[in-house]
Amino acid sequence: MNTDQSLRLRIEDLFTDYVHTIDDDRLEEWPDYFTDAGRYRIITRENHERGLPAALIYCDGKGMLRDRISAMRKANVFDPQTYCHTGGAVQVVGADDDGIQVRSNFTVIRTLSDGAMSTFACGRYLDRITEEDGALKFAERTVVIDSRRVDTLLVIPL
Amino acid sequence: MSGNQAPEFTWPDDDISRVPYQVYTDADIYAREQAQIFQGPTWNFLCLEAELPNPGDYKTTFVGEASIIVTRDDDGAINGLLNRCAHKGALVCYKPCGNTRHLTCVYHNWSYDLDGNLAAVAFSKGVGGQGGLPDDFETAGHGLQRLRIETYRGLIFGTFSDATPAFADYMGPKLLASIDRVLIKPLKVLGYHSQMLPNNWKLYAENTRDSYHASLLHVFHNTFGIVRPNMRGGVQIADSGWHHRSYAERVPAGDVEIDKEKVRSLKNQYSLEDVSLMEHVEELGDTVTNSIQTVFPSLVIQQILNALAVRQLVPRGPDRSELFWTILGFEDDDDALLELRLKVNNLVGPAGFVSMEDGLAGGLVQRGAVADPAARTVMPMGGPGIEPSVGSRVTEAAVRGFWKGWRECMGI
Numbered sequence: 001m002n003t004d005q006s007l008r009l010r011i012e013d014l015f016t017d018y019v020h021t022i023d024d025d026r027l028e029e030w031p032d033y034f035t036d037a038g039r040y041r042i043i044t045r046e047n048h049e050r051g052l053p054a055a056l057i058y059c060d061g062k063g064m065l066r067d068r069i070s071a072m073r074k075a076n077v078f079d080p081q082t083y084c085h086t087g088g089a090v091q092v093v094g095a096d097d098d099g100i101q102v103r104s105n106f107t108v109i110r111t112l113s114d115g116a117m118s119t120f121a122c123g124r125y126l127d128r129i130t131e132e133d134g135a136l137k138f139a140e141r142t143v144v145i146d147s148r149r150v151d152t153l154l155v156i157p158l
Numbered sequence: 159m160s161g162n163q164a165p166e167f168t169w170p171d172d173d174i175s176r177v178p179y180q181v182y183t184d185a186d187i188y189a190r191e192q193a194q195i196f197q198g199p200t201w202n203f204l205c206l207e208a209e210l211p212n213p214g215d216y217k218t219t220f221v222g223e224a225s226i227i228v229t230r231d232d233d234g235a236i237n238g239l240l241n242r243c244a245h246k247g248a249l250v251c252y253k254p255c256g257n258t259r260h261l262t263c264v265y266h267n268w269s270y271d272l273d274g275n276l277a278a279v280a281f282s283k284g285v286g287g288q289g290g291l292p293d294d295f296e297t298a299g300h301g302l303q304r305l306r307i308e309t310y311r312g313l314i315f316g317t318f319s320d321a322t323p324a325f326a327d328y329m330g331p332k333l334l335a336s337i338d339r340v341l342i343k344p345l346k347v348l349g350y351h352s353q354m355l356p357n358n359w360k361l362y363a364e365n366t367r368d369s370y371h372a373s374l375l376h377v378f379h380n381t382f383g384i385v386r387p388n389m390r391g392g393v394q395i396a397d398s399g400w401h402h403r404s405y406a407e408r409v410p411a412g413d414v415e416i417d418k419e420k421v422r423s424l425k426n427q428y429s430l431e432d433v434s435l436m437e438h439v440e441e442l443g444d445t446v447t448n449s450i451q452t453v454f455p456s457l458v459i460q461q462i463l464n465a466l467a468v469r470q471l472v473p474r475g476p477d478r479s480e481l482f483w484t485i486l487g488f489e490d491d492d493d494a495l496l497e498l499r500l501k502v503n504n505l506v507g508p509a510g511f512v513s514m515e516d517g518l519a520g521g522l523v524q525r526g527a528v529a530d531p532a533a534r535t536v537m538p539m540g541g542p543g544i545e546p547s548v549g550s551r552v553t554e555a556a557v558r559g560f561w562k563g564w565r566e567c568m569g570i
Binding site: 076 | 349351352354355378430434435500508511515518
């Protein structure tokens with residue numbers, strides 16, 4: 001799709017800011033990348049392609065996004081770990097009254113406290129992006145992970 | 159025994175509340191489990207009838223490490239077949255699922271019908287009168303190895319052993335009734351994922367039977383003050399000890415004296431912004447909010463509020479295992495109930511608010527266990543035997559029941 005280059009740059013900035021926010025462990029800011037009614041899902045490629053709705057994480061609205069982070073901070077127990085996101089292949093695939101549809105690829109290398117590194121997840125982001133108060137926000141971000149298999153546990157959002 | 163072999167493992171005494179760490183790390187024990195547990199007198203969950211609705215549908219699954227094909231044949235019957243070509247041993251089905259008329263090994267095109275009978279051998283007559291099968295080769299004796307199959311409430315189980323009792327007798331009436339309680343209607347698969355666990359399969363088998371850890375490791379409910387005081391629960395254990403069910407239920411208001419002090423002590427500064435994932439539609443005819451049931455050795459049947467799932471445990475070596483989650487609803491779910499199931503599902507799975515730690519805990523024990531294989535765990539809670547528990551889940555009886563089953567199968 002032919003996209004205005006300045007809009008394209010703004011989308012790429014949004015994606016860049018998003019991954020740095022996660023990788024820098026500024027997760028309290030993560031829900032603010034979404035609209036108030038924003039939906040966020042992590043779903044396996046198998047489920048996505050077969051039209052099966054179950055997700056590993058499903059947040060419907062900012063409250064659930066914030067709850068994900070507060071649960072991680074205050075309740076859940078896990079090996080200390082960090083992510084490094086790499087992204088690319090950004091493609092604007094459509095636009096209508098509901099927003100701009102964008103797909104892009106990502107890879108996350110996870111590093112554990114003992115130094116073990118692994119390709120924790122790769123796949124694509126399927127996004128619907130809208131403008132709110134002059135800023136681009138995710139009205140919907142579906143994270144489609146290529147593998148059906150999660151190593152040990154998934155606590156930090158992708 | 160030859161001179162270089164380590165002595166065969168033996169359990170030091172009769173005590174099932176003290177487990178030698180060696181059972182979690184030893185490669186020989188692991189190999190014996192394949193034969194004596196998974197291919198022994200046990201019913202192993204294979205998949206769901208709902209995944210094979212039509213003749214020709216197949217799905218591959220595991221019994222222990224062994225790859226298994228489950229098919230629905232033209233008569234509508236379910237077959238369980240060892241996924242190993244009778245010729246050279248290659249996997250016949252290497253795709254996870256599909257629909258087919260024949261099961262054909264890609265290596266040399268030996269082809270089997272949906273019941274596992276050898277139907278065709280490529281170049282069986284040779285070429286130009288040369289080669290081919292000897293005249294006395296009997297195709298009848300070279301089918302895929304068959305498992306005995308039983309289905310129950312949409313679950314398909316298989317066993318390699320003729321000694322395995324009928325499924326109903328295997329479970330016993332109490333724990334058969336608790337399957338009846340959850341799987342009340344035709345099931346619908348809502349999705350799949352799996353979770354690699356950095357631990358021996360038995361540590362997860364123990365974890366699911368360990369109702370003692372629930373509120374201690376998983377502090378989500380306590381942290382956010384969503385523990386209700388008017389809850390009661392218990393642990394049911396099969397007479398054999400092999401299977402269990404742990405449950406919690408909401409007692410109708412007025413039936414219990416609510417301890418106001420206790421309510422206050424549960425309150426704290428944290429709360430969830432959106433509690434919709436804690437909603438519960440009582441669809442099973444009772445007020446049970448949590449029910450976790452095991453079927454020895456490898457199945458968990460889960461009801462957590464309206465999140466239904468089966469979890470299949472597959473060993474992947476002495477120090478790794480893989481847990482396959484199949485998330486379920488019922489065929490007749492309306493949109494609202496489906497949406498609720500998808501939200502409540504946030505509580506469980508590899509990213510579940512009240513279950514992600516299960517991926518951590520087994521790994522911690524695995525890392526601790528290597529220090530001294532002869533040392534033993536200590537599991538006295540609610541002990542020393544496999545007594546069921548009413549009113550409390552602070553017990554390790556079901557874990558001890560697992561070890562009773564393990565020792566009986568292993569002859570140890």
